[in-house]
Amino acid sequence: MTYASFTADVVYGDTQPVITPLITNEFTKEIRIVFRIGQSMKAHKTSFPITVMIVQGRIDFGVGEERYELVAGDVVALEGNVIHDLNALEDSIVRLSLHKGDSVARVNGVLKL
Template sequence: MILNNIWEGFPKKSKGPSVTMLLDTRTSKELKIEFTKDEMLKEHRTPFPIMIEIFEGEISFTAEGRTHHLERGHIISLEANVPHSLLAVQNSIVRLTLSKRDTIERVKKIDNK
């Protein structure tokens, strides 16, 4: 069993989206990404499918030329290699589910400027 708390360390202290490993299981990696209002992850692609769940706040999620307004409780999945971006409309906490083969380092390196 692995246990963690998504609220631990909240609110973030650093500038720019904060990426933290929540769980590293046999089948997936669960990350917490904290955004301050107006912070973003610029358009990028993932090598594996992902799932995003909004725990707190609101984000604009753009993929395949469409922007989706996601609020607390929304979950969205995305196939590999689809260009997408996220913009925090409010201070937000997002849970990102990665393939076991993906890395937290890749997520931390996404250009946010």
């Protein structure tokens, strides 16, 4: 068994979201992304499908030209190669579930865009 908490030991970054891998196994990679209000991840995509869940807070989530306001408990799944972005409307915690072929390094690279 592997245990992790999306709400324990949360650290907010001063200038950009904080990305923390919580679980990695042969099936998935579970990542916590912590945003302060106003922080964002610019438009990006991955070759693999992803699932994004709002654990806490409120996120303006863009998919192509569409905008969605996601709140705690909301979850979205995207196929690979779908351009999306995230903007924190309040302090927020996001769960990102990656395909086993995807990498945490790629997610960290999005902050450099």
